[in-house]
Amino acid sequence: MASFSKFGNDLYTGELSVNFIGRRKVWYLLAAILIIVSILGPTLRGGYVFGIEFTGGSQFQIDSVEALKSPDTNAEAQKLATDTVTGVVADADPKITIVGTDSLRIQTEQLEPDESTAVGDALAGAFSVESDEVAASFVGPSWGADITSSALRALLVFIALAAIMMAIYFRTWKMSIAAMIALLHDIVITAGVYGIFGFEITPSAVIGFLTILGFSLYDTVVVFDKIRENTSEDGSESRRTFAESVNLAVNQTLVRSINTGVVAALPVAAILFIGAYVLGAGTLRDIALALFIGIVVGTYSTIFIAAPLYAQFRQNEPDIRNRTKRLIASRADALDSK
């Protein structure tokens, strides 16, 4: 504790300063590598895996299942159905629902005709019914193209409005652009992790992505507000270059960034842990994974991508360039005179 607050104090005074802005080429290189991996990885694996909510899938329905007639054995029947389906097609990811009082509905991803027959037969065997009592059919996507297109449209409108809002609030377009590039970086990397590990993209995962979008922008605005505060007070006679002012602001908010990152990630880590290790695949794991990666990457990108980009965008403005030149010259003089 004592050492952490000392850490905070030193960052605040500038006694301890991490050169985020100066080493930007390192961070850009790292970002470029991560982005390339995030795009190539899923492509090499054969693209993203979409859940049946997006693609539609196969459905099997068994009526008059004995095991469902008493509520005690419901869970057993559901587990039997899951095991039977995964026993035939390992990655079918079955969703089991009880329909009415004694019917079992099993939805899986789209199966090949022969797989479908095999699953139907296996289910018939497992529940001791005739093969023709297992009704197989195709279910369409519940998250159809119309939902996707409306969500995408909403997303584009939101990003445009957020960019305009930030430009008005900070009185410069350059902050908006830097924030949007960092946002893009976060989305590509978060999506890349899904692709690389082959996790299924479900509606829950999409909602996780949207949350990340909000978080990434939110975090950037908080840090940019400190940058705005520091740099707007720099006159032409300031003793610090523009890039140094930005760097100081990032350092001064570093404790906040770490604390917020940790506090936001802790509950998500708890969901991820419980979701993945206790329950196995499912909504909780899908959403928590997107969120966990997104929170880490979102906090990181504000410091390592958005702030350096902003400093870089402005370094060639005449006022700022003159100030930098003058300061470099006077520092050289000071060193010479020593």
Added chain:
Amino acid sequence: MARTTPVKNAWRAIVWLTALTVGLSVLIGAGSIFGEDSTTGAASWTPKLALDLEGGTQIVLAPQLESGQTVTGEQLSQAVSIIRDRIDASGVSEAEVTTQGASNVVVSIPGQPDEETLNRIKSSAKLEFRPVLYTEVASAATAEETPEPADGAETPEGDAATATPEPTLATTPTATPTDASDLNWITEALFDDYSNFDCASLDSFSVAPTDEPLITCEADDSFKYILGPVEVEGSTITDASSGLISSSQGVSTNQWGVFPTFNDEGTKDVAAMTTRLFGFDQTDPRNRFAIVLDGRVISAPTTQGIITGGNPQISGSFTQETATVLADQLKFGALPIGFEVQSDQKISATLGSAQLSSGLIAGLIGLLLVVIYSLFQYRLLGLVTVASLVVAGVLTYLVIAYLSWRHGYRLSLAGVAGLIVAIGFTADSFIVYFERIRDELRDGRSLTGAVEAGWKRALRTIFAAKAVNLLSAVVLFVLAVGNVRGFALTLGLTTVIDVLVVVLFTHPMLQLLATTKFFASGHPISGLDPKALGAVYRGRAQFRTPTATKTTAGASREAARRQTIAERKAAEMAGTAKDSSSDGKES
């Protein structure tokens, strides 16, 4: 004096917050006791759960087709999208609409649907305006006043609509009808059909060609009609609302109606139709036009004047509920095909209660970790974080219970996850604020001063950042459909509550705590110990002796900004040499 004002403000804010919380609780409490007969039912202290957690009803809809007619994939996906819009319009319940096999639509909705909901989903809602040609009370089986049935051999534009006429009766009019009100539409065969027509046999989904006359009945079977061809199509309606109809004096009657808005084409058609009908005598049935919904007349008003504005009102025997349903249906357009309910069965939750309880356990573990981390980072100040999170949690719970009661909001597992993640967003407001206070303390302010100064700066940041969140919530809620809307609502809700809590609870608490001896003296475990924050060596306008190898430029600049001019000048004189030389080493 300077101290009483923040304290007074603090208490006032806390009173407001308490009033808000108590108000919401009373509202829900009253709703749970007296709400039985309101339209939305009684309130409940526990929010309703969505399809994935609670299960609901699966409705399989099969298209109603004439023999030989088939459904195209395009019609089916259009139907899915319209049905989804209609369900979304009734609240944020996160229904699941999908297709099954080649022609069925499967709707899964939480809870048990009532007749209203089923009707909202399945009926085609094809609206037409047709002129009345002939009408009488339905109970009279035979016509007394025969309007000269035409006979002749000329070929009309189409065959008689609904039935196979008896061979002896002419099926074609003597003269080609010149307009939709022309009585030449009524052939002998048509009139015979009409005479024998029994309202009870009327199929509500009868698909009548738009360019032919139609025999139908009033929705409650009280009147029988012969109607001319369609003059205004429902597809020209761009929007619709429902409300109480006002009389010509502008006084609100107690009758519910639907108010459609037409596009240019529809407006023109309505004007043309009413212009012609207004020319008939008020006692002539042909003065009236019929508003036909899915083949039944919902009302057939007399034409009181020419409607040019493009917004006639539709009255009928509406209740508030049926008027809302019809307005929603008209707004999203008619289904390309009518559907009938093939099966309507209960379905279990796809994610068992195990998922919800694990989610909640995960949330509790997460919250505990946040508490430990806050106490570690902020010592006793961390308790303010915890208390604020608890207040935010209580408020969120109440608002969700309220929305679940009044607006059909349902909590899905993704929603629960969203709420857990909101802990992070909410805690960030406190962290931003606390760090600002610490910054002010480092600059040598007293605690009360630091709280006020830090608050001003923190609030600006908090507002700017939360505005971005709120913007995303509003945009997604308005423009997106389905699950995304539920997410947007949760996000918007937690953002607003977060700001409320930080303004009405966290800041007032700190204002009050700042006046206690424990915090004001900067006790080591208060989390606001100026010594630990390195403030003592840098009181106002005092600079560190240049022992450190690196610069103190950050602090001196911050301090410099807050000095009076005189102080600053003195400081400049004292520090110029040191600053300019040491500053250079930083880069």
